[in-house]
Amino acid sequence: TSYSLPPFEVTFDWGVFLETSVLPFVLLVGINWFALARKMRLTPLQFLRHDLKKARKSTRFNIPEKLPFSSRFRIRVFLRNKGNFFTLFLGIMLASLLLVWGFCIMPTMNGYCDSLKDAQPAEHIYTLKTQVEIDGSDSDREAWAAAMEYRDKVDQTKADEDELGKMVAEYWLAHSEYASLLGLDASKTDAKMPSDYGYSNETYGNLTVGELGKLFEKIGDLDTDDENLHPVNSAKLSQSTIDQAEKIAVTTVKIPRRYADSDEEVTVYGIQENSKYWTEFSVAGLKQGQVVVGTGVTEKCAIDVNSEFSAEAMFTNDTYTFDPVESWGPETNLNIYMSIDDFRKIFDEDDDYFNGYISNDDLQIDNVYLARDTTPKDLEAVGEEMNSIMSKMVGIIVFLAVAIYLIMMYLLTKVIVDRSARSISYMKVFGYKQREINRLYINAVTATVFVSLLVSIPAIILGVDWLMKIAMADYAGNIVAITPMIELVKTFAIGFATYILVAYIDVRHIRKVPMAVALKVQE
Structure with a gap:
């Protein structure tokens, strides 16, 4: 299998354009239109009262009173935003899947090449x-080497049997006991070119009559009447190598x-x-x-x-x-x-x-x-070529995964903070310190992110394995995903490090929530 890439040429594909540009735009417009159409059924009074949701029967969850206030508060934050937390979990799992996919490319390719070498x-x-x-006499090797040389050098489509016969016959006569009687000189005959007879030198590979004659002498040792006759390799090998x-x-x-x-x-x-x-x-x-x-x-x-x-x-x-x-x-x-x-x-x-x-x-x-x-070296070369191609993809995939982490975590945690703005303002009015407020809200999100990163690992391993099979389904070879533990640890670390950055932004956002929000009238 060759993984060499041809020169890059940009071509326009309508299918790709529809799937990557038109379809997302249509979905965006369709979803927004559907959502707006539902909301526009509400009355102006409902908009003024911020009563934008259909009244549903409350399913209040009774939290045990034995729990500390901070624990009960965090549980309330979680339950009040369970939809956002679930979306956060899905986003973390998607980004982690993409990140593990990028990290496992190189181990997978290395494992694939090592496996090919092991199977050799x-x-x-x-x-x-x-x-x-590969086993033959010296005369057999010389005869077949001469036959192959004749086949390679002489243009078989233009060579004429009569022309060859005339040149080879003169060679044999010049080297026979009748040469002096016929006035032939062996050295002069050997030096002749086909053009001396009026034939094309290129047709006969620019070989002299002497060279052509020697080739036919060796070829004549072959038993062409043997139906089971096979060519013999020109290299003389030791008996142990043959055996x-x-x-x-x-x-x-x-x-x-x-x-x-x-x-x-x-x-x-x-x-x-x-x-x-x-x-x-x-x-x-x-x-x-x-x-x-x-x-x-x-x-x-x-x-x-x-x-x-x-x-x-x-x-x-x-x-x-x-x-x-x-x-x-x-x-x-x-x-x-x-x-x-x-x-x-x-x-x-x-x-x-x-x-x-x-x-x-x-x-x-x-x-x-x-x-x-x-040979094993050929398989190593395939591995090196695949690695050189795939390694350039890793950085792109990791960048995309971190971007998804950052955007998903920031948007969803910001929604949670915004929805809790009045509660945060009340807590400031009641004298809670900034650090205590951060613990109540940020810790709930931190626990969700931490658990999401851990719980998603088994699903990610299965997902990467399945994605590898689907992605490589049309390619030659059976490439199996390899997800080393160190790559899973790196994924967890990057995901949590990204969240720490988002948490820092959220802390600043909480700090900016004014106490005046608690004093506003809420109908």
């Missing part, structure tokens, strides 16, 4: 463009995702029954169609062990049915495992088919045969 059973997993053997490598078969299928109307690309591995690399489970003895599935497949694609599921080929309409007998690996493992013999039968391949190797040693596969070499 070897230092190298090679995926091949074509079957290639520790295992042939595998690899393909990709599509499986519907749980939370998205799209398909997950899942890698299917055909492995040796007694593999030296996949040792934590075994495919030996599995019946045809029975497989071991990665834990990530069960979660991302809603697959249950011992319950058959279907998968579709990537580029055809072929459908395959698998019976998972076991799940294995971390939650990021999106692979399916079966025996290589079963793989060949299910995907209708030859009895000796393979298209990959797994090895702890570097097999030095030629690039012409190699599709991909997956």
Whole structure:
């Protein structure tokens, strides 16, 4: 998977514009119109008396008289403003959710990459463009190296067999025992270019006749009549390196995702029954169609062990049915495992088919045969790239969360203080000190904020996990949210620190409430 970002281009999207600009405006106008329409039914006298609410039966809560006055007063403040306190709780939970989301991005990405590396059973997993053997004689390696060099350098679409035949024939004759009889000089013939025969040098890769002749000499050692003939890699490996490598078969299928109307690309591995690399489970003895599935497949694609599921080929309409007998690996493992013999039968391949190797040693596969070499370093590079992208989002999310904290707490606590302005004024008239008034009102809000921050933590953990699944539903891979305890502590600390700032503002607001409010006539 590549997380490289293309050049940034700004484009206008009507859907985004409607959702982020038009819809909020329509909701704002609609809610205000509905509220005003209800209030306009009231009479002018009701407005003058501030009788703006429909009379409801009072449900007075009897507070035990044994409690101290300050405790009973705080409870009254809480009950009188329970709607505002509930809204405050929801706002704190929303801001905390956003803050934890921002803080858990980096641990989640790091955990995802570490999990990918842990699921890598070897230092190298090679995926091949074509079957290639790593064990062969020196002559086989030279012959196949020559064949690949010829294929790479000579333009196969323009090369002519008769032209090649003429140049190669002269090379052979110049190096034969009949060269002197034919008046041919080997060194001069070897130095000739195709243009000396009236042919295009570019078509034949600017190779001399001598170079072309040597290539065909080596290619001639191949037994082209052998139907099971496979290319041989050019690198000469030690026998121990050859012995520790295992042939595998690899393909990709599509499986519907749980939370998205799209398909997950899942890698299917055909492995040796007694593999030296996949040792934590075994495919030996599995019946045809029975497989071991990665834990990530069960979660991302809603697959249950011992319950058959279907998968579709990537580029055809072929459908395959698998019976998972076991799940294995971390939650990021999106692979399916079966025996290589079963793989060949299910995907209708030859009895000796393979298209990959797994090895702890570097097999030095030629690039012409190699599709991909997956190593732990590659996975580290993916992690670094993801971290560099995601880290820039953390600051933005934290800033938004703190802004929501600040605005929500300030507005709601200000409403509570404003609604209690007459009571605050009475207390000033009765001789209560500023510190005592602050304790009665601010402490009730402080307790609510403190409890809200604590109580919301379990819901936040579940919410972040659910949001991660939904947000990443259309992306490749199974990324699971990780919420370290330290991030929850940081969230609590930031939330409470923000409230302390708001409380300071509220204290100043309470101090400014005049005693004259208590003397005003209230009808």
